Amino acid sequence: MLAASGAHSREYLALTMPSRSLWMRAGIKVINVMLTITRKKFRVYSHSPTLIDETLHDAGLRKVYQRPAGLWEARVYEREAYTKVSES
Numbered sequence: 001m002l003a004a005s006g007a008h009s010r011e012y013l014a015l016t017m018p019s020r021s022l023w024m025r026a027g028i029k030v031i032n033v034m035l036t037i038t039r040k041k042f043r044v045y046s047h048s049p050t051l052i053d054e055t056l057h058d059a060g061l062r063k064v065y066q067r068p069a070g071l072w073e074a075r076v077y078e079r080e081a082y083t084k085v086s087e088s
Contacts, residue, residue, distance in 0.1 A: 002052060006077075008061025009044075013061055013077045018046045035041050049073075 005013060019022045028044045035042055053063060056077050065076035 002055050006056045019073050
């Protein structure tokens, strides 16, 4: 899904993700245990930020902004060779 988003992004792609803090990773594990106990099929995932960066880099995007925001992290990626087309 991320590769497709990167491929379709014209200029910027912004995303938020859970931080990789110990508390957030532990919380995700607890949530998934509770979902298993209650027999829900849904699971919470926290993907590798490095893998996210590499996937978007392969799609022609580079990270231009990164900021932790409590339990979350915000990132913005920009198309590397972006040239704005004038609207006529």
